[in-house]
Amino acid sequence: MAGTTQTDVGPLVVIGACIPWEGAHVTTGRKDRKPWEDHERWLEGFATRRWPQNSEKTFVLGDFNQRIPRRRVSKRTHELLVRAFEGFTIATAGDLSPAPGPAIDHIAHTPDMALVGDIGIWPRRSQQGETLSDHFGVWGCFERYWDKEQLRKAVMERMNEPLPFALDERTPAGDEYERKLAAAWKRFYDKHDESGLVALGILPKGEPENAD
Numbered sequence: 001m002a003g004t005t006q007t008d009v010g011p012l013v014v015i016g017a018c019i020p021w022e023g024a025h026v027t028t029g030r031k032d033r034k035p036w037e038d039h040e041r042w043l044e045g046f047a048t049r050r051w052p053q054n055s056e057k058t059f060v061l062g063d064f065n066q067r068i069p070r071r072r073v074s075k076r077t078h079e080l081l082v083r084a085f086e087g088f089t090i091a092t093a094g095d096l097s098p099a100p101g102p103a104i105d106h107i108a109h110t111p112d113m114a115l116v117g118d119i120g121i122w123p124r125r126s127q128q129g130e131t132l133s134d135h136f137g138v139w140g141c142f143e144r145y146w147d148k149e150q151l152r153k154a155v156m157e158r159m160n161e162p163l164p165f166a167l168d169e170r171t172p173a174g175d176e177y178e179r180k181l182a183a184a185w186k187r188f189y190d191k192h193d194e195s196g197l198v199a200l201g202i203l204p205k206g207e208p209e210n211a212d
Contacts, residue, residue, distance in 0.1 A: 001015070001016045001017075002014065002015040002016070007057075009057065009143070009144040010057060010144075011057065012057045012058075012059070013055070013057060013058040013059070014058075014059050014061070015058070015059065015060040015061070016061060016062050017046075017060055017061070017062040017063070017064070018062050018063045018065075019039055019042050019043065019062075019063065019064050019065050019066070020038035020039045020041075020042055020065070021039065021065045022035050022036050022039060022065070022073075023035060024037075024038040024039065025037075025038060036073070036074070036077050039065060039066075039077065040076075040077055040080055043080040043081055043083070043084040044080060044084075046084045047080075047083055047084040047086075055110050056110055056112050057110065057112060057113060057144070058109065058110045059107060059108065059109045059110075059113070059142075060085070060088065060107075060108045060109075061105075061106065061107045061108065062105065062106070063104060063105050064081065064104060064105070064106045065104050066078065066081050066104060067101075067102040067103065067104060068081075068090055068092070068093040068094070068102065068103075068106065069093065069094070069102075071102065085108050087110070087111075088108040088109060088110065088111075089108065089109055089110075089111055089113075090106055090107070090108045091106075091107045091108070091109060091115045091119060091140055091142075092105070092106040092107050092119055092138050092140075093106075096118075096119050096121060096138065097118075098121065099121045099136055099138075100136065103135075103136070103138050104135055105135065105136070105137050105138050106138065107119070107138060107139075107140055109142065111145065112144065112145050113142045113143070113144065113145055114142060114143055114144075114145040115140050115141070115142055116140075116141045116142060116143050117140075117141060118140075119138050119139070119140045120138065120139045120140060121136050121137070121138060121139075122136060122137030122138065122139060123136060124136050180196065183196060184196025184197045184199070185197070
């Protein structure tokens with residue numbers, strides 16, 4: 001199940017998934033499957049969708065019914081999972097403190113999104129002792145991920161004028177900051193040299209960076 005919602009970073013695609021568990025239709029239901037058969041069929045089908053290709057701001061989340069890295073599952077079955085989610089980052093891989101162990105619920109996202117902080121845990125039971133699930137859930141906060149080239153393009157698109165300050169004799173000699181700022185914008189605009197803007201704290205230092 002998939003939907004698109006508007007957020008402060010633009011439209012966000014969310015795909016909710018429940019990958020069949022090991023025993024789906026093996027000893028219950030239709031009883032016409034071998035262990036992991038429906039699970040593997042789902043992964044093979046999902047892999048043909050190639051969701052991450054040319055995709056932005058896309059999440060796939062839900063019950064994947066596998067731990068990451070591999071535990072208690074054949075190498076072939078786990079490789080199908082890895083192949084199906086090639087191009088996604090799985091934010092919930094590994095041990096998630098204070099969870100009791102690795103998750104089978106997961107959050108996968110396209111690389112243009114970045115996790116902020118740690119993955120949170122939904123408990124199996126409510127504070128009132130009501131059973132919510134047979135396993136714990138996960139949640140996280142994410143923001144738009146920018147590298148330096150993306151940030152440079154965004155700044156250029158927002159510039160109404162080539163230079164916000166005039167660099168000439170009329171600039172007061174005592175206003176050193178504005179002279180540096182004007183010179184930095186000129187280098188940025190003419191030569192894509194952001195070093196002056198980085199030094200003034202207008203553009204982030206290093207690459208890649210996170211920024212809203």
